[in-house]
Amino acid sequence: MDKRLERILPRVQKPARYVGGEYNAVMKNKDEVDTRIAFCFPDTYEIGMSNLGMRILYGVMNNIPGVWCERVFAPWGDMEEEMRKAGMPLFALESGEPITNFDMVAFSVGYEMAFPAILNMLDLAGIPLHSAERTALTPLVFAGGTAMYNAEPMADFLDLVSLGEGEDLTVEIVELHRKARREGWTKQEFLREAAKLPGVYVPSLYDVSYNDDGTVKEIVARDGAPKVVTKRIVQDMDKAYFPVKTIVPSTEIVQDRVTLELFRGCIRGCRFCQAGYVYRPVRNRSRELCAKYCIASCDDSGYQEVTLSSLSTSDYPPLTDLCDDLEEFCAARHVNLSLPSLRADNFSMNLMQRLAKGRKSGLTFAPEAGTQRLRDVINKNVTLDDLLESCRTAFAGGYSAVKLYFMLGLPTETDEDVLGIADIAARVMHTWRESATNKNRGVRITVSTSWFVPKPHTAFQWEPQISKEEYERRVKLLREAITTKTVTYNWHDSDTSFLEAVLARGDRRLCKVMETAWRKGAKLDAWEEYFSLDRWLEAFEECGLDPHFYANRVREKDELMPWSMISSGVTEEYLWREHEKAYEGITTPDCRTHCNGCGANKMVGGKCDV
């Protein structure tokens, strides 16, 4: 072990996250590999190791002969300080070596608030921040993940962006880069070739000009780069790589269990939900394979908890059958199955009986809005009766805690909608009184509201975020309307949601703001401990840009969006149609009921696997 590291570790919190050596971490002989990849997650170990995409691509890359892919996470503040003091560059967990001279540095970026951590990690690694400053072919800095559907605020720093699901595309990028190194291409030559790979977006090959009002005037693709880059997907989930043999961290992480991915995509079409649009179309993994992977993963990892994961797990057609298939195994091995969140309209007694048998803590439902009118606007096709019926089932089955998630500031929201949330909580309380089997245990109802952040590639991408003052007024309105003691109300901090709204739909002029904010100390901004809006407001001021222009402005139908060169497969016409239907309060049925023609079906040859 590095002597400097050995001296630092006793002084930092949770040192186990900085040493690697976990079961199933991939070790290779560096003399036998020709490609070193630093696979970075711009957040802490506990968060990054909980990410399924990270585990999949780690396996995929390490399965390429001659390639050694190692993990890198953002150090917590105390560790960063110690590393900088000791002059220790950012290192990879497997080899313990600095990543400065690795061939490729890849980032998995799931959320906008992680952007500053990317800059901080590059800096800690001693790698120049700007793509233009990195003139050599190595290290190549690239990124993928959901936040990259609008990569513009990071355009200056990334050499290329890998769009959509990375199982195939990552391998193509790695192989092309390997070829470029072998044949001595320049970085420019490589980037021009890479731009020809479907799903690769090379920001430097696109020139963006602006109108006087600050909106994007034109985006011009150069040097043969495609005008529009469409995301990549895995065609057949039964042939997709699944990390059965995966790293078991020796220290507790956030999702410390087997994550079994049942399907990708979502049939629902909630109009605010970016994941619901960009992960289309729906592709199921077969029940047989899911069961096989579940057992094999538990056998290998020793985990005793399995999350049946997807965007909306209760929509997996053979869900109860799958639970039945696994029942015997789970009982014999003390394995618990859990679901990430539930839809209130198809949670059944059948399903409940198959979940956690002993411990019945709480269930989570996300009605998202307080009235049927507003739920129709956002196309969350759940009714109050659905919700109460699900709660009744849960309470009757012995559950004594329910969490309800809502958003404030959704398009067209009125005070009536806000107060509707309090009404729902009261009715859930009433339902508990009617149906609870054991009233002595009491009930805990938790209402949580977040501040709606309009996201690119959704039906609400044209929408403004409401002002901070208005958001806080609605929080207060709701807080005062919730009078029952058994109902706890939590609301999300407004500053982070505001910045998220700015970055989510930002253009490349934000790169300058990003760098300025980072120089002022922005790093782990997904963490309240480190986030400061003032720092960002100063950065905007210094760069002569207005954050409200990005967050709070109504965008017109014909406005050219900064992310227009990126396609999720869903057409902009469809998004606009959904946008208009929202204002008319007309719902769109789920994809299983009938195809609504979003365009994503073209990615799987015309017919989705719903």
Add this chain to the structure above:
Amino acid sequence: MSKLRLLFVKEAQASYISHLDLLRTIQRAFPRAGLNISHSQGYHPHPIISIVLPLPVGQSSDCELLDFEVTQETDGRGIADKLNVGMPCGLRVLDCYEAKRPVKELAFLQAELEMEYDSGVPEGAAEKLRELFARDALIIQKRTKRKELADVDIAPMIKEISFTEKEGVICADVTVQAQNPGLNPALLEKAIIKYLPECAPNFVRVRRKRMLDANGEDFR
């Protein structure tokens, strides 16, 4: 149902695994070795597994002991090899056998402290250290479980101690009380800082070498 004991090494990266994380880590290794750990009865069954003498984070050990119960009938033979296939770096099982001796018979702990001096070992440091640890009382401040500072005399808890000097390093071979109350050998550094600040090392590496019973024989 068998009551078993593991003897294992914890070093390098694994020395940073905390007590609770170590329990989780080893517990997950059992099914990989085909072992079915027994669970407590009741509404929230938990696996029956315990570490005989938890090792402070950052220290290494050649002699960690862990007790557990499995539903199978076994005397433990062959289990060490099976477990070693699925262990993280720095954890290595040396032996697995039926747990016969009660933990209360564990009396002493032998440890080695490697004290590093970046600008060389101070003149006569080894001799001064010998004299220091020959004193009848060595009072240091220690955090209690209630997070308050309390004065503790560590001298009576040190059974034997010797010092040898190598290049830039002084090695202390120390035998301390293991329990009721036990002494964390790392606290010796505190005494040095307090009484012999000129001999305070820049860094101390601690490694448990042996667990001993009251007669000074290996406790297994």
